[in-house]
Amino acid sequence: MRDYWLNKLFFDIQQSPVAAEYKKDREAVLARYPMSAELRQALLADDIETIVPHVNAYLLRFYYAIVGMKDAEFIRRLNEIPDAPLAPKGKEEMSHG
Amino acid sequence: MANLVGVYAASHGPMIAREWDSLTPPTRASVEEGFGQVGKRLMASRPDVLVIVSPDHWVNFFLNNFPAFCVGVGAEHDGPPEPFLKKHFHHPTLAGHPGLGQHLMNTAIDRDFDPSMSHRLTLDHGFCLPLWRMGIDPIPPIVPIVINEVDDPMPTMRRCLAFGALLKEAIASYPENLRVAVLATGGLSHFIGEPGMGQIDEKFDRTCISLFERGDPAALASTLEQEVRHTGNGGHEVRNWVVAHATAGNKGFELISYAALEEIYVGCAFAEWRVAA
Numbered sequence: 620m621r622d623y624w625l626n627k628l629f630f631d632i633q634q635s636p637v638a639a640e641y642k643k644d645r646e647a648v649l650a651r652y653p654m655s656a657e658l659r660q661a662l663l664a665d666d667i668e669t670i671v672p673h674v675n676a677y678l679l680r681f682y683y684a685i686v687g688m689k690d691a692e693f694i695r696r697l698n699e700i701p702d703a704p705l706a707p708k709g710k711e712e713m714s715h716g
Numbered sequence: 717m718a719n720l721v722g723v724y725a726a727s728h729g730p731m732i733a734r735e736w737d738s739l740t741p742p743t744r745a746s747v748e749e750g751f752g753q754v755g756k757r758l759m760a761s762r763p764d765v766l767v768i769v770s771p772d773h774w775v776n777f778f779l780n781n782f783p784a785f786c787v788g789v790g791a792e793h794d795g796p797p798e799p800f801l802k803k804h805f806h807h808p809t810l811a812g813h814p815g816l817g818q819h820l821m822n823t824a825i826d827r828d829f830d831p832s833m834s835h836r837l838t839l840d841h842g843f844c845l846p847l848w849r850m851g852i853d854p855i856p857p858i859v860p861i862v863i864n865e866v867d868d869p870m871p872t873m874r875r876c877l878a879f880g881a882l883l884k885e886a887i888a889s890y891p892e893n894l895r896v897a898v899l900a901t902g903g904l905s906h907f908i909g910e911p912g913m914g915q916i917d918e919k920f921d922r923t924c925i926s927l928f929e930r931g932d933p934a935a936l937a938s939t940l941e942q943e944v945r946h947t948g949n950g951g952h953e954v955r956n957w958v959v960a961h962a963t964a965g966n967k968g969f970e971l972i973s974y975a976a977l978e979e980i981y982v983g984c985a986f987a988e989w990r991v992a993a
Contacts, residue, residue, distance in 0.1 A: 630774055
């Protein structure tokens with residue numbers, strides 16, 4: 620289920636001042652977004668598996684690009700999520716990037 | 717009366733701008749060739765106004781207010797906010813065309829179609845990346861049309877066909893003598909922020925291309941309505957192409973080029989529709 624405030628954080632962090640503040644002090648920024656303790660902890664721990672069900676995938680991508688996670692690492696973590704709705708047609712039918 | 721002088725499609729993968737300076741020569745050549753061809757054709761059509769159909773990638777709209785369709789009716793719009801595109805595309809603002817934009821809104825309301833409207837949109841990479849790579853200069857006034865393709869529920873393919881028909885009608889009934897071109901951007905397959913990111917679903921892409929080439933709008937809508945549910949989230953952007961398809965009169969398109977460009981995470985395609993008289 621979507622968490623409004625988690626999505627709002629990921630939306631707002633596209634603004635440079637918010638991103639800069641977040642990189643400096645995550646907890647101070649998170650205090651302004653009334654999300655659950657579980658999600659707050661997941662953000663602090665970069666626990667993508669916990670975050671994914673609650674956020675729009677585009678916003679998730681933007682967030683991790685902004686906080687500086689390399690694409691290869693981000694993709695690896697996404698693909699390691701157990702029981703994730705995998706690329707639906709089967710990897711054997713697809714090109715790989 | 718205004719005339720529809722061309723209808724085109726181009727992918728808009730942001731990695732093209734993010735990684736432009738370090739793309740491998742084959743990827744770069746493929747991208748340059750596709751955008752170059754579409755740009756050449758678009759400029760040859762000498763448009764006075766360019767209607768661009770694209771999603772909004774979480775720039776203008778958020779979960780507190782997310783329209784299915786939005787028409788930009790303003791005299792001016794803001795250029796791309798993305799730093800990776802700003803460094804290449806130096807247009808802090810872009811001219812709009814309030815006359816045609818407002819006429820499209822009025823035509824929509826008259827036909828019981830109720831898009832949102834904006835007097836000033838920020839035009840992200842979906843709008844501006846193709847303009848940058850096509851090298852269009854000067855850029856004609858733009859009527860931006862935003863379709864929700866990033867969060868459920870999204871408009872049906874059938875509704876996108878209807879919107880395209882509406883756009884066709886609005887252009888044909890606009891009283892000023894204007895040459896109008898339409899550019900649909902985005903697609904084909906890509907996976908963004910979800911498992912499978914970086915993969916390209918060539919089967920989906922080939923299905924899309926075949927349907928757009930054939931023309932039949934009913935088959936296009938019904939097949940794509942199913943197929944987009946089984947590919948990456950970026951595939952939803954094919955809705956822009958569906959709008960363009962109907963705007964051109966459902967006569968089918970000529971594929972200019974297609975390449976599964978893994979380096980930029982996108983099934984990258986370029987096309988020009990046959991425009992019905």
